Amino acid sequence: MSSRKRDELYAALNAAMRETSGQGVLYSQAVAARLGIHSTDLECLDWILRGPVAAGALAEATGLTTGAITGVIDRLEKAGFATREPDPNDRRKVMVRALPAGLKQIGPLFAPMERSAMASLAKYSEKELLLILDFLHQARDGAAAALAELQAKAKRR
Amino acid sequence: MSSRKRDELYAALNAAMRETSGQGVLYSQAVAARLGIHSTDLECLDWILRGPVAAGALAEATGLTTGAITGVIDRLEKAGFATREPDPNDRRKVMVRALPAGLKQIGPLFAPMERSAMASLAKYSEKELLLILDFLHQARDGAAAALAELQAKAKRR
DNA sequence: CTGTGTATCTTACTAACTAAGATATTTATC
DNA sequence: GATAAATATCTTAGTTAGTAAGATACACAG
Numbered sequence: 001m002s003s004r005k006r007d008e009l010y011a012a013l014n015a016a017m018r019e020t021s022g023q024g025v026l027y028s029q030a031v032a033a034r035l036g037i038h039s040t041d042l043e044c045l046d047w048i049l050r051g052p053v054a055a056g057a058l059a060e061a062t063g064l065t066t067g068a069i070t071g072v073i074d075r076l077e078k079a080g081f082a083t084r085e086p087d088p089n090d091r092r093k094v095m096v097r098a099l100p101a102g103l104k105q106i107g108p109l110f111a112p113m114e115r116s117a118m119a120s121l122a123k124y125s126e127k128e129l130l131l132i133l134d135f136l137h138q139a140r141d142g143a144a145a146a147l148a149e150l151q152a153k154a155k156r157r
Numbered sequence: 158m159s160s161r162k163r164d165e166l167y168a169a170l171n172a173a174m175r176e177t178s179g180q181g182v183l184y185s186q187a188v189a190a191r192l193g194i195h196s197t198d199l200e201c202l203d204w205i206l207r208g209p210v211a212a213g214a215l216a217e218a219t220g221l222t223t224g225a226i227t228g229v230i231d232r233l234e235k236a237g238f239a240t241r242e243p244d245p246n247d248r249r250k251v252m253v254r255a256l257p258a259g260l261k262q263i264g265p266l267f268a269p270m271e272r273s274a275m276a277s278l279a280k281y282s283e284k285e286l287l288l289i290l291d292f293l294h295q296a297r298d299g300a301a302a303a304l305a306e307l308q309a310k311a312k313r314r
Numbered sequence: 315c316t317g318t319g320t321a322t323c324t325t326a327c328t329a330a331c332t333a334a335g336a337t338a339t340t341t342a343t344c
Numbered sequence: 345g346a347t348a349a350a351t352a353t354c355t356t357a358g359t360t361a362g363t364a365a366g367a368t369a370c371a372c373a374g
Contacts, residue, residue, distance in 0.1 A: 005283070006283065006286075009283065009286045009287070009290065010274070010275070010278055012290055013274075013278065013286065013289065013290055013293070014274060016290055016293035016294055016297065017177075017181065017293060018181065019293075019297045020174075020178070020293050020296045020297040020300065021177070021178035021181045021182070023296075023297050023300035023301055023304070024174065024175065024178045024300055025178070025182065026300075026304055027300055027303060027304050027307070030304055030307055030308060031307070034307070038361080040361080040362095054321080054322095055321075055322060055323095056320085056321055056322075059322095064362075064363095065362075065363055065364075066321075066322060066323080067322090067323075067324080067325095067362075067363070067364080067365095068361070068362050068363075069322085070322070070323055070324085071360095071361070071362080072361095090320090090321080090370080090371070091369080091370060091371085092320065092321040092322070092369065092370045092371070093320095093321060093322080093370095094321080094322060094323090109307065112302075112303035112304075112306040112307050112310075113299075113300065113303040113307075115303070116299035116300065116302055116303040117167070117170075117171060117296070117299060118167070119299065120292070120295040120296060120299050121167055121170065124292070126162070126163065126166065128288060129163075129166045129170065130166070131285060131288065131289070132170065132288070132289060132292050133166065133169055133170055133173055135277070135281070135289050136170070136173035136174060136176075136177050137173055138277040139177045139180075139274070139277060140173065140176045140177040140180050142270075142273035142274060142276065142277050143177065143180035143181055143183075143184055143270065143273065144180055145269075145273055146184060146269035146270040146272070146273040147180070147183055147184050147187055147269075149269040150184070150187055150188070150191070150266065150269050150270075151187060153269075195330080197330080197331095211352080211353095212352075212353060212354095213351085213352055213353075216353095221331080221332095222331075222332055222333075223352075223353060223354080224331075224332070224333080224334095224353090224354075224355080224356090225330075225331055225332075226353085227353070227354055227355080228329095228330070228331080229330095247339075247340070247351090247352080248338080248339060248340085249338065249339045249340070249351065249352045249353065250339095250351095250352060250353080251352080251353065251354095
């Protein structure tokens with residue numbers, strides 16, 4: 001196998017990763033727009049949907065300041081997607097919980113994406129799917145490691 | 158093969174796609190921060206690097222308004238990554254060209270990511286890489302189609 | 315009880331973005 | 345060739361998400 005061909009494959013994979021990722025971002029933005037909220041809000045809502053989260057935990061997860069998170073929760077609350085709840089164990093904390101009514105709006109918006117994903121995946125064997133999953137995990141972890149390396153380099157100077 | 162297991166695989170793939178995409182976005186943001194520009198600017202620069210582009214073409218490619226693009230180009234020019242050039246064929250147009258000096262700064266910042274990608278890919282056979290590439294293309298095109306469907310639904314109401 | 319740390323909110327400010335319109339140039343029509 | 349319409353960018357004003365710093369309220373250790 002020529003190494004030139006492999007280089008081309010690498011380049012094509014790199015481009016495909018970026019393009020695929022870009023399309024995903026565009027889709028998220030479109031969903032957020034249809035919900036009347038911002039991409040940032042939707043990203044936070046994604047965390048909230050996994051279970052009640054403290055405001056501070058959201059800030060850490062998203063990299064936003066706590067001040068910004070206050071605004072995010074305000075907007076999500078106003079739009080009917082979430083509510084603030086006091087934490088009985090720690091009254092400083094504000095737990096944010098997703099509202100079922102809001103959830104119902106979101107599901108259908110992701111339906112086209114889900115259908116398309118299902119259609120793509122159907123043709124692969126289980127073994128092939130495992131190969132792809134492994135690749136994605138490696139890409140994810142590799143990117144995280146690269147990010148850490150980049151930031152370490154930044155600190156050193 | 159149980160369909161439950163396949164469903165789990167689908168869910169895992171979905172999650173992995175999003176996580177991988179998210180890591181990529183984070184990496185881009187970090188690179189932009191180190192360059193002293195914004196993610197938006199870096200995204201535009203990415204287009205500019207492929208060859209001189211008209212300001213309006215950038216607006217269309219990124220979905221920003223022409224007014225916003227003016228600001229982007231201002232910042233890229235100020236930071237030494239690009240220059241405005243008149244288009245000899247159409248004097249209304251402003252062509253934006255990448256500057257080699259700026260390019261030199263960018264390369265090293267993507268190096269950790271590239272190394273990590275290389276390391277991940279090395280272990281796969283050519284056939285496997287082609288399988289992954291095909292999957293990514295399908296995911297990309299599927300997402301684009303889903304986006305179109307979503308927006309078509311939005312219009313119909 | 316007191317001091318220190320933690321969690322969220324508030325306030326003031328910055329800056330990217332949009333929308334609308336101004337300016338300059340090209341293209342089409344009579 | 346003059347005039348109208350379309351195109352391409354820039355400018356201006358206003359909106360708003362986000363940051364930074366500090367206020368407020370609570371937790372917990374000594």
